[in-house]
Amino acid sequence: MADNVTSLFRSTAAHSPSMAALTRESDGAGPVDFCIPCNPYFPTPAMFEDMAVRLREIITYYPSSADTITAELCSLLRLPPQCVAMGNGSTELITWIDHLLVRESLAVPVPTFGRWTDQPMETGKRVDMFPLQESSGFALDLAQYAEFIRARGTRVAVICNPNNPDGGFLHRHAVVQFMDAMADLDLVVIDESFLEFADAENEPSVVQEAMLRPNVVVLRSLGKNFGLHGIRFGYLVANPALAGKVRSMLPKWNLNSFAEHVVFMLKEHGAEYAQSLHQVRRDRMDMSGQLSALPGLTVYPSQGNFLFVRLPVGAEGTVVRDRMLTEHRILVRECGNKIGSSSRFLRLVVRPQVDVRRLVTGLEQVLYGTSRRGAAGPEQATGTGYSSGTPAVDRLVSRTNGAGMPGLAAQAAGAGVPGLAAAPGAGAGMPLPAAASAAVPQPVPQQLPQPEPLPQSLAPVAAMAPAAPMAAPVPMAAPAPMVPAATVAPVVQAPSAAAMPGPTPPGVPARGGLTAAQVRGTTEPGPAPVPAAGWPHSQSWPNAAGMG
Numbered sequence: 001m002a003d004n005v006t007s008l009f010r011s012t013a014a015h016s017p018s019m020a021a022l023t024r025e026s027d028g029a030g031p032v033d034f035c036i037p038c039n040p041y042f043p044t045p046a047m048f049e050d051m052a053v054r055l056r057e058i059i060t061y062y063p064s065s066a067d068t069i070t071a072e073l074c075s076l077l078r079l080p081p082q083c084v085a086m087g088n089g090s091t092e093l094i095t096w097i098d099h100l101l102v103r104e105s106l107a108v109p110v111p112t113f114g115r116w117t118d119q120p121m122e123t124g125k126r127v128d129m130f131p132l133q134e135s136s137g138f139a140l141d142l143a144q145y146a147e148f149i150r151a152r153g154t155r156v157a158v159i160c161n162p163n164n165p166d167g168g169f170l171h172r173h174a175v176v177q178f179m180d181a182m183a184d185l186d187l188v189v190i191d192e193s194f195l196e197f198a199d200a201e202n203e204p205s206v207v208q209e210a211m212l213r214p215n216v217v218v219l220r221s222l223g224k225n226f227g228l229h230g231i232r233f234g235y236l237v238a239n240p241a242l243a244g245k246v247r248s249m250l251p252k253w254n255l256n257s258f259a260e261h262v263v264f265m266l267k268e269h270g271a272e273y274a275q276s277l278h279q280v281r282r283d284r285m286d287m288s289g290q291l292s293a294l295p296g297l298t299v300y301p302s303q304g305n306f307l308f309v310r311l312p313v314g315a316e317g318t319v320v321r322d323r324m325l326t327e328h329r330i331l332v333r334e335c336g337n338k339i340g341s342s343s344r345f346l347r348l349v350v351r352p353q354v355d356v357r358r359l360v361t362g363l364e365q366v367l368y369g370t371s372r373r374g375a376a377g378p379e380q381a382t383g384t385g386y387s388s389g390t391p392a393v394d395r396l397v398s399r400t401n402g403a404g405m406p407g408l409a410a411q412a413a414g415a416g417v418p419g420l421a422a423a424p425g426a427g428a429g430m431p432l433p434a435a436a437s438a439a440v441p442q443p444v445p446q447q448l449p450q451p452e453p454l455p456q457s458l459a460p461v462a463a464m465a466p467a468a469p470m471a472a473p474v475p476m477a478a479p480a481p482m483v484p485a486a487t488v489a490p491v492v493q494a495p496s497a498a499a500m501p502g503p504t505p506p507g508v509p510a511r512g513g514l515t516a517a518q519v520r521g522t523t524e525p526g527p528a529p530v531p532a533a534g535w536p537h538s539q540s541w542p543n544a545a546g547m548g
Helices: 005-011 019-025 045-053 055-060 066-077 090-101 115-122 142-152 172-181 240-247 257-268 270-292 317-328 353-368 391-400 404-415 456-462
Strands: 032-034 084-087 105-110 126-131 156-160 187-191 216-221 234-238 306-310 330-334 345-349
Touching (some): 032 345, 032 353, 045 055, 045 257, 066 084, 084 090, 084 240, 090 115, 090 187, 090 234, 090 240, 105 115, 105 142, 115 126, 126 142, 142 172, 172 187, 234 240, 257 270, 270 306, 317 345, 317 353, 330 353
Parallel strands (some): 105 126, 105 156, 156 187
Antiparallel strands (some): 084 234, 216 234, 330 345
């Protein structure tokens, strides 16, 4: 595997090779997986044995229709079937949300799950990227995010809670206030794919609120929660009109027989599932403590089933990733291809203590050259270029070189590309100031100009205070990394609206805003919960947020 590991990562369309590909390149046994965020304790061995016994039957016959499987899931969750759409993984649902519900622009904090940036770009939407600041632990300030959305005139807002890759968490009351403030947008998406691993709040989910609102969709994952990524199943919750619009476009048999089998098993295994979530949360605390003890390694507070860590100064993520795989048979997620992150960061999945000890030993040897901590400095490397794994996004970054819309417009004008002089289309959203600037983000988020006074609905958001992070072992301080000049995008003065007419061309970021190249690598600096209604067997099955 040692000779092929780099080519394996370069040739994949995803962030990492599949476990099947890695297994084929080895002696038939895959590495210890700290990359894919699964639940290591669910399904139980007995559940796997049941599926193995029935394997022939499961794969031989067609599954039931998606309506039948969805009805069973909704019976378990006590959700109205007309408010739910099940998909072949959350990626399928994100794709249909983009095609059906996103008209021309979408705002998303970065770094985050890559499909929320890449998917809209691939279909020619404008993506307004709000950079999370390392100086604040990558916490999302909802008041600043709301101001950013108003200044940009964005029509769709996305929040991932907890966020991927950093695990940042927002309390339920703050998310509800944000939804109130954004009630006039086309759509607000709350991606709760990892929320069932959170323990900062008893009832953090907003699924009940989503069903009552005209413009809110909540996305939930089953593969991540149940440790079954290969089955590909997830669901969204929204009011009947929005859910029905997505459901009507899904293939009748978009869910496979394994998904059906697992969904119909769940009602018998609620207690085991709740226990698995409890164990993951305990492992997260233990793993955070062990990693924080490594010199120069920074561990950020997380409410997901993963930890976001910054490597010591001088350590290169791709070198660490490759050596951990070839020398220690451990697969880690290097985050250099996440917009808003860099190769200084890894995302490490929470695993049992026996695996964590192996991880820590491997990191000691790779980072310090010995199992005795601090005996040597981290290996130096030159770094790697940006690659999202998505051609449309890579093309955007490589073609603009940080110049964003002005650079691409100049290229188009020089090449005689038609269409840039056309009048803006309908539904372009709130107009931007005549001379907005596209400055590289500073350690403290800048106050963006507002085209008009904020509406009264923003008053609750403006008063929000950032949610207090979960207590975590204090990491050892490390000097701020030196950002190579090649990765810092130049400051670009955006042309006025009159000088830059026409709709945003496909694959181009927001006018006068941050391009992917500008955002990438920039990492400087309530009320009592309302119980979710109607979950069956509350003593044995988790509630709507996955809490036992």
